Amino acid sequence: MLEKIDLSRTVEKGVYKEAQKDYSARLGVLQRKLKDAGVPVIILFEGMGAAGKGTQINRLIQALDPRGFDVYASNQATAEDAGKPFLCKFWTLTPEKGRIAIFDRSWYRKVLIERFDRITKKKEIPEAFQDIRSYEKQLTDDGTVIIKLFLYIDQKEQKKRFKRLEESKETAWRVTDDDWARNQHYDKYLQMNEEMLENTDTDYAPWNIIEATDKDYAAMKILKCVTEALEREMARHAACAGEPKAADTKPELEQHYQNGVLSGVDLNKSMTYEEYKKKIDALQERLEVLHSEIYRRKIPVVIGFEGWDAGGKGGAIRRLTSHLDPRGYRVCPTAAPNDIEKKHHYMWRFWNKMPKAGHVAIFDRTWYGRVMVERIEGFCKETEWKRAYQEINEMEAHMANAGAVVLKFWLQIDKDEQERRFKERMETPEKQWKITDEDWRNREKWDQYELAVNEMLVRTSTTYAPWIVVEGNCKYYARVKVLSTVVDAIEEKIREMK
Amino acid sequence: MLEKIDLSRTVEKGVYKEAQKDYSARLGVLQRKLKDAGVPVIILFEGMGAAGKGTQINRLIQALDPRGFDVYASNQATAEDAGKPFLCKFWTLTPEKGRIAIFDRSWYRKVLIERFDRITKKKEIPEAFQDIRSYEKQLTDDGTVIIKLFLYIDQKEQKKRFKRLEESKETAWRVTDDDWARNQHYDKYLQMNEEMLENTDTDYAPWNIIEATDKDYAAMKILKCVTEALEREMARHAACAGEPKAADTKPELEQHYQNGVLSGVDLNKSMTYEEYKKKIDALQERLEVLHSEIYRRKIPVVIGFEGWDAGGKGGAIRRLTSHLDPRGYRVCPTAAPNDIEKKHHYMWRFWNKMPKAGHVAIFDRTWYGRVMVERIEGFCKETEWKRAYQEINEMEAHMANAGAVVLKFWLQIDKDEQERRFKERMETPEKQWKITDEDWRNREKWDQYELAVNEMLVRTSTTYAPWIVVEGNCKYYARVKVLSTVVDAIEEKIREMK
Numbered sequence: 001m002l003e004k005i006d007l008s009r010t011v012e013k014g015v016y017k018e019a020q021k022d023y024s025a026r027l028g029v030l031q032r033k034l035k036d037a038g039v040p041v042i043i044l045f046e047g048m049g050a051a052g053k054g055t056q057i058n059r060l061i062q063a064l065d066p067r068g069f070d071v072y073a074s075n076q077a078t079a080e081d082a083g084k085p086f087l088c089k090f091w092t093l094t095p096e097k098g099r100i101a102i103f104d105r106s107w108y109r110k111v112l113i114e115r116f117d118r119i120t121k122k123k124e125i126p127e128a129f130q131d132i133r134s135y136e137k138q139l140t141d142d143g144t145v146i147i148k149l150f151l152y153i154d155q156k157e158q159k160k161r162f163k164r165l166e167e168s169k170e171t172a173w174r175v176t177d178d179d180w181a182r183n184q185h186y187d188k189y190l191q192m193n194e195e196m197l198e199n200t201d202t203d204y205a206p207w208n209i210i211e212a213t214d215k216d217y218a219a220m221k222i223l224k225c226v227t228e229a230l231e232r233e234m235a236r237h238a239a240c241a242g243e244p245k246a247a248d249t250k251p252e253l254e255q256h257y258q259n260g261v262l263s264g265v266d267l268n269k270s271m272t273y274e275e276y277k278k279k280i281d282a283l284q285e286r287l288e289v290l291h292s293e294i295y296r297r298k299i300p301v302v303i304g305f306e307g308w309d310a311g312g313k314g315g316a317i318r319r320l321t322s323h324l325d326p327r328g329y330r331v332c333p334t335a336a337p338n339d340i341e342k343k344h345h346y347m348w349r350f351w352n353k354m355p356k357a358g359h360v361a362i363f364d365r366t367w368y369g370r371v372m373v374e375r376i377e378g379f380c381k382e383t384e385w386k387r388a389y390q391e392i393n394e395m396e397a398h399m400a401n402a403g404a405v406v407l408k409f410w411l412q413i414d415k416d417e418q419e420r421r422f423k424e425r426m427e428t429p430e431k432q433w434k435i436t437d438e439d440w441r442n443r444e445k446w447d448q449y450e451l452a453v454n455e456m457l458v459r460t461s462t463t464y465a466p467w468i469v470v471e472g473n474c475k476y477y478a479r480v481k482v483l484s485t486v487v488d489a490i491e492e493k494i495r496e497m498k
Numbered sequence: 499m500l501e502k503i504d505l506s507r508t509v510e511k512g513v514y515k516e517a518q519k520d521y522s523a524r525l526g527v528l529q530r531k532l533k534d535a536g537v538p539v540i541i542l543f544e545g546m547g548a549a550g551k552g553t554q555i556n557r558l559i560q561a562l563d564p565r566g567f568d569v570y571a572s573n574q575a576t577a578e579d580a581g582k583p584f585l586c587k588f589w590t591l592t593p594e595k596g597r598i599a600i601f602d603r604s605w606y607r608k609v610l611i612e613r614f615d616r617i618t619k620k621k622e623i624p625e626a627f628q629d630i631r632s633y634e635k636q637l638t639d640d641g642t643v644i645i646k647l648f649l650y651i652d653q654k655e656q657k658k659r660f661k662r663l664e665e666s667k668e669t670a671w672r673v674t675d676d677d678w679a680r681n682q683h684y685d686k687y688l689q690m691n692e693e694m695l696e697n698t699d700t701d702y703a704p705w706n707i708i709e710a711t712d713k714d715y716a717a718m719k720i721l722k723c724v725t726e727a728l729e730r731e732m733a734r735h736a737a738c739a740g741e742p743k744a745a746d747t748k749p750e751l752e753q754h755y756q757n758g759v760l761s762g763v764d765l766n767k768s769m770t771y772e773e774y775k776k777k778i779d780a781l782q783e784r785l786e787v788l789h790s791e792i793y794r795r796k797i798p799v800v801i802g803f804e805g806w807d808a809g810g811k812g813g814a815i816r817r818l819t820s821h822l823d824p825r826g827y828r829v830c831p832t833a834a835p836n837d838i839e840k841k842h843h844y845m846w847r848f849w850n851k852m853p854k855a856g857h858v859a860i861f862d863r864t865w866y867g868r869v870m871v872e873r874i875e876g877f878c879k880e881t882e883w884k885r886a887y888q889e890i891n892e893m894e895a896h897m898a899n900a901g902a903v904v905l906k907f908w909l910q911i912d913k914d915e916q917e918r919r920f921k922e923r924m925e926t927p928e929k930q931w932k933i934t935d936e937d938w939r940n941r942e943k944w945d946q947y948e949l950a951v952n953e954m955l956v957r958t959s960t961t962y963a964p965w966i967v968v969e970g971n972c973k974y975y976a977r978v979k980v981l982s983t984v985v986d987a988i989e990e991k992i993r994e995m996k
Contacts, residue, residue, distance in 0.1 A: 025928055032931060057824040062816065066829035066862065073825035078577070104825055170790050292668050318560065326555045327571035327602055331564035339837045364564065430523055433530060 001197045001209060002190065007154055010214040023223035024063035030230045031068050031100070037237050038097035038343075040144045043226060044106040047151030048193075049179045050161040051212040053104050056151065059219045060226065061102065069100035076109070083300045083357025085398035086110050086128070087135050091351035094139060096343035107132055111196050116182060116189050127401070129199040134394045140204040141387055142345045145233045147226055148205060150197065151212040155186035260454025261469060265412045270474035280319060280476075283483040288323040290490045291360070295328055298357035299493055300404040302396075303486065304366040307411025308449075309439045310421035312472050313364055316411065316482045320362065328358065334365035346370055346380070346388075347395060354399065366408070367392055371456050376448050389459040400464035405493050408465065409482055410457065411472040415446055499695045499707060500688065505652055508712040521721035522561035528728045529566050529598070535735050536595035536841075538642045541724060542604040545649030546691075547677045548659040549710040551602050554649065557717045558724065559600065567598035574607070581798045581855025583896035584608050584626070585633050589849035592637060594841035605630055609694050614680060614687050625899070627697040632892050638702040639885055640843045643731045645724055646703060648695065649710040653684035758952025759967060763910045768972035778817060778974075781981040786821040788988045789858070793826050796855035797991055798902040800894075801984065802864040805909025806947075807937045808919035810970050811862055814909065814980045818860065826856065832863035844868055844878070844886075845893060852897065864906070865890055869954045874946050887957040898962035903991050906963065907980055908955065909970040913944055 011019075034041060043060070045053045057071060072093055081089050087107055095101035105113075111128050114120040120128065136146055153161070162179060165171045182189045201207045208225045212218040271279075294301060303320075305313045317331060332353045341349045347367060355361035370392070375385040396406050413421075422443075425435040442449070461467040468485050472478040509517075532539060541558070543551045555569060570591055579587050585605055593599035603611075609626050612618040618626065634644055651659070660677060663669045680687045699705045706723045710716040769777075792799060801818075803811045815829060830851045839847045845865060853859040868890070873883040894904050911919075920941075923933040940947070959965040966983050970976040 028928065054823045054825055058820070058822065061824060062820060066815070067831035067833065071824045071828065080576075102824075170787050173794060174790075289668050292672075296671060317564070322556070322560060324556065325552045326559060326569045326600075327552055330569065333565035335565065430526065 001201065001207070002152060002194055005152060005209055005211060007152065007157070007211050007213045009211045009217050011217040011220055013216065016216040016220050019220045020063075020223060023220075023227050026227050026231070027063045027223070028065065030227065030234065031065055033234050034100075034230065035068060035098040037234070038143075039233060039237065040095040040097050040139075040344075041100040041147070041230065042095060042103065042139070042144060043100060043147045043149070044103040044108075045149050045151065046105060046108050046112070047149070047210070047212065048153050048158055049182060050158050050165070050175075051151035051153045052215055052218060053151055055215065056149075056210075056212075056218055056222055057102055057104055060222055063223065064100065068098070069102055070095070071102045071104065073104040080356055083298055083402060083404070084354055085131070085402040087131055087398060088351055088354055088402075090135070091345075091348060094144065094344060094348060096340065097143075098343075107135065108196060108200075112189075112192060113178075113182075115192055116185075117178065125195075129196075131394075131398060132200055133202060136200075136202065136205040138347070138391050138394070139345065142384075144345075145229060146205040147229045148200075148207045149210050149222060149225060150193075150207055151210045151218065153212050155183060157213055158183050158186070257451045257454035257458075260451075261457045262412060262450055262454055265469055265471055267412065267414055267417075267471050267473040269471040269477050271476040271480060273476060276476035276480060279480045280483065283480065283487055284319070284323040286487050287320070287483065287490075290487065290494075291324050291328055293494060294360070294405075294490060295358040297494065297497060298403075299490070299497075300355040300357055300399070300402070301360040301490065302355060302363070302399055302404055302406045303360065304363045304368070304408040305411065306366060306368050306372070306408065307470075307472065308413050308418055309442060310418050310425070310435075311411035311413050312475050312478050313411055315475060316409070316470075316479050317362055317364060319479045320483060320486065324360070329360035329362060330355070331362045331364060334363060334369065346374075346384075347391065350395075355404070367395070368408075368456060368460070371460075372449065372452050375452055376445060389456075392460055393462060393465075396460075396462065396465035405489050406465035407486065407489055408460075408467045409485075410453065410467055410469045411478060412469055413472045415443075417473045418443065499699065499705065500650060500692055503650060503707055503709060505650065505655070505709050505711045507709045507715050509715040509718055511714065514714040514718050517718045518561075518721065521718075521725050524725050524729070525561045525721070526563065528725065528732065529563055531732050532598075532728065533566060533596040535732070536641075537731060537735065538593040538595050538637075538842075539598040539645070539728070540593060540601065540637070540642060541598060541645045541647070542601040542606070543647050543649065544603060544606050544610070545647070545708070545710065546651050546656055547680060548656050548663070548673075549649035549651045550713055550716060551649055553713065554708075554710075554716055554720055555600055555602055558720055561721065562598065566596070567600055568593070569600045569602065571602040578854055581796055581900060581902070582852055583629070583900040585629055585896060586849055586852055586900075588633070589843075589846060592642065592842060592846060594838065595641075596841075605633065606694060606698075610687075610690060611676075611680075613690055614683075615676065623693075627694075629892075629896060630698050631700060634698075634700065634703040636845070636889050636892070637843065640882075642843075643727060644703040645727045646698075646705045647708050647720060647723060648691075648705055649708045649716065651710050653681060655711055656681050656684070755949045755952035755956070758949075759955045760910060760948055760952055763967055763969055765910065765912055765915075765969050765971040767969040767975050769974040769978060771974060774974035774978060777978045778981065781978065781985055782817070782821040784985050785818070785981065785988075788985060788992075789822050789826055791992060792858070792903075792988060793856040795992065795995060796901075797988070797995075798853040798855055798897070798900070799858040799988065800853060800861070800897055800902055800904045801858065802861045802866070802906040803909065804864060804866050804870070804906065805968075805970065806911050806916055807940060808916050808923070808933075809909035809911050810973050810976055811909055813973060814907070814968075814977050815860055815862060817977045818981060818984065822858070827858035827860060828853070829860045829862060832861060832867065844872075844882075845889065848893075853902070855901075865893070866906075866954060866958070869958075870947060870950050873950055874943060887954075890958055891960060891963075894958075894960065894963035903987050904963035905984065905987055906958075906965045907983075908951065908965055908967045909976060910967055911970045913941075915971045916941065 045057055047053060061069065061071065077086065077089065090107045093101060093103075110120055111125060111132070115125065140146055162175045162183060165175050197207055208221075210218050210221050210225075305317060307313055321329060321331065330353070337346075337349060350363070350367045353361055353363075370380065370388040371385050374380045400406050422435055422439060425431040457467050457469070468481075470478045470481050543555055545551060559567065559569065575584065575587065588605045591599060608618055609623060609630070613623065638644055660673045660681060663673050695705050706719075708716050708719050708723075803815060805811055819827060819829065828851070835844070835847060848861070848865045851859055851861075868878065868886040869883050872878045898904050920933055920937065923929040955965050955967070966979075968976045968979050
């Protein structure tokens with residue numbers, strides 16, 4: 001993509017000044033419209049060293065209202081990010097609806113600088129491109145506008161700029177040995193940039209090449225790219241204003257899933273208290289030792305719990321954690337999203353809670369809400385929950401590829417057992433708070449939920465993140481199955497590493 | 499405080515089990531009440547190494563609903579925290595209303611482990627104690643319950659536990675050389691702990707000493723301390739239910755401040771465009787160089803802007819930032835607090851935005867809203883804004899002590915000039931969005947604001963964080979004064995460091 005670019009383009013000062021005034025006025029209006037429409041925007045700056053990313057970002061933001069954007073720079077991975085997928089950090093930085101996030105270098109670091117510096121291994125590259133494409137697809141599907149700018153200068157110009165920076169003691173420190181290495185092997189690094197551009201130039205997030213030899217020309221083109229991309233988005237937005245809202249599109253559930261996974265679960269499985277006590281004690285002790293192992297080996301562990309109301313999630317989680325060191329695990333309950341969470345991609349709040357290396361995150365209800373309650377209650381559009389299966393699989397694959405153990409438990413009970421437990425809660429004073437009218441209302445939708453769960457179990461059980469359906473009518477049996485599954489999965493992971 | 503403690507206390511298994519059941523039931527009820535009442539709770543665990551903090555935290559949280567608490571461990575300062583006051587990180591971790599934050603080691607690290615390891619210098623200790631007291635006072639004044647637990651074992655017991663940990667390969671890594679050093683110099687470290695306890699045992703945040711030789715005894719006493727502290731708080735809360743709300747207590751403004759600072763400002767000061775252009779260009783270039791200097795010298799810079807509506811804050815900020823590298827500064831606009839922010843101490847959202855080492859944070863409106871708009875509109879209680887002067891001074895002192903340049907600008911214009919600017923905004927299409935009905939309403943309260951501002955300027959202008967009143971009727975004059983003040987302050991800071 002870079003071969004045909006004419007780097008000698010320039011613009012006269014007067015023309016630039018005029019254009020800048022014009023674009024700034026349009027951007028001011030656009031920014032307020034985007035805010036009202038709740039559109040999140042990502043503008044990212046990539047390109048050759050000394051191509052002027054900092055200067056150009058500053059020129060661009062002079063045209064923007066500072067109440068509406070954030071600039072993210074120096075986004076190298078930190079110790080906190082170790083053991084997480086490289087995109088995790090960027091998931092957490094995605095802008096909320098109506099805001100603009102500007103990145104000075106971005107997730108492309110992984111396939112550019114870090115590739116050149118051999119931090120990223122060659123065999124990781126195709127997967128990284130795939131991850132980037134699916135990340136950008138998920139965001140744009142959700143309504144984010146992504147504007148990608150590649151600032152391009154040639155080897156000679158770069159060398160000249162490095163030298164100029166080195167001449168002054170105030171700026172000399174900004175040119176590093178690594179910068180010089182990339183200048184000396186300019187062609188090799190250029191080739192990596194070419195590959196990156198070819199592999200990530202998509203219809204939903206295309207690249208804009210900015211000829212950056214002349215700073216005014218570059219600034220003008222950047223203003224043009226950004227303004228026009230945002231104007232296109234606002235036009236599209238206006239055209240879609242009549243689209244059906246989430247609640248209007250409540251779909252029929254597919255009867256195809258009627259006799260699915262759940263109908264085949266043997267709920268007669270049970271265990272005596274004595275047998276339970278013996279097994280659970282042993283498993284808890286084993287898990288305590290393994291917890292220390294995963295900490296030392298820096299293995300992240302993600303465990304999700306879903307199931308019918310009163311299915312025994314809380315009790316299972318309590319048995320799972322009772323012998324663990326609280327510094328190494330966290331129970332993340334999932335309630336309805338708060339104001340801030342609603343302003344982001346539905347996955348955002350879960351990305352925020354993914355465990356760091358050597359830690360365990362236990363989710364009491366999970367991202368699967370999207371394809372269960374949100375689907376059934378019409379809290380999201382049909383296209384949104386249908387897309388979610390793949391989005392979820394991709395997210396779990398990212399975690400697994402980063403070395404995590406990922407397990408999902410479905411706690412299955414039958415309708416009679418649920419009724420018994422609901423009644424018990426109502427009759428026991430200290431358990432009354434656990435049962436609400438909503439629980440009874442959800443129960444009326446049992447059949448709809450069963451279809452949705454069956455579809456979910458089929459579409460999202462993967463080799464790297466399997467669903468485990470737990471026979472839950474007998475709590476003793478269920479808890480032992482949960483703990484032994486976790487123990488086995490961790491032990492297997494450790495064996496793999498040896 | 500430790501001398502008279504009897505470390506041989508134990509409890510029988512049966513008694514403990516009974517007590518645990520009782521306290522757990524009470525805690526369950528209390529946790530829901532605290533949530534409804536919106537009371538934030540901090541429980542912190544300090545004490546000797548191997549005293550069992552992890553185990554005890556885990557026992558405590560088994561009695562709590564995981565939807566209502568967070569555990570913070572390994573809270574050592576990271577690279578991100580460099581250049582910030584040591585309490586900054588803990589400000590950002592304070593729990594929101596109705597939630598519990600549990601700390602495994604805390605801000606006391608600074609005066610315990612880090613003192614022993616000589617990371618904290620001896621001369622810093624008295625100031626650190628003072629900072630801790632004022633931090634805890636600010637939080638409890640705002641309604642937070644702080645429960646401080648000190649887990650105590652003697653030298654012999656500690657040695658025994660270290661040895662036991664070292665016997666097994668799974669746990670040996672947990673005992674470090676530093677742990678052994680503190681055991682070998684137990685008396686010296688004990689003395690530091692004594693001093694800490696004496697200096698930070700206050701009526702608003704008292705210490706509880708937990709005899710931790712017998713784990714069941716310790717667990718029982720912790721449950722007792724926590725339960726009783728929360729019950730006391732709920733009783734106090736119930737008793738205060740009839741207290742006047744914020745809006746009921748709108749106070750008279752003190753006429754004493756009628757002919758205050760603002761009335762003495764000479765608004766005739768002005769500058770021609772030519773003079774302005776020459777000066778501003780030179781100042782911007784100088785600032786660009788200094789920006790690079792403060793980055794290299796890791797100086798944080800905090801600049802706050804306040805002033806009348808249409809006083810010229812936006813224009814001044816634009817001139818201040820136009821030549822800066824966007825990777826090194828951030829403009830933080832201050833709007834009405836969002837849902838999450840409202841659930842914290844009013845200072846929380848500002849602590850979250852304090853600059854890291856070598857960075858500049860520019861606040862467009864600031865924490866002074868507390869003593870201006872919140873005071874005048876009755877958004878907070880009289881006790882709250884009265885307390886805020888000291889709280890603000892303490893916060894700014896923390897930043898200054900951590901090496902920051904702290905400047906606050908008040909952009910002063912007169913009432914006629916404001917009217918002229920309002921009208922201009924209404925008549926210029928692209929400026930119309932900048933003017934709202936609220937601006938006109940605020941204008942009607944000019945006299946009240948003037949009194950509040952006069953009091954604020956007096957009470958919060960300090961040597962370490964001065965207010966600069968900027969004569970703002972002439973924008974050129976004002977902008978040059980802002981930039982030259984910033985340049986001078988940074989240059990002076992750099993000179994001090996040499």
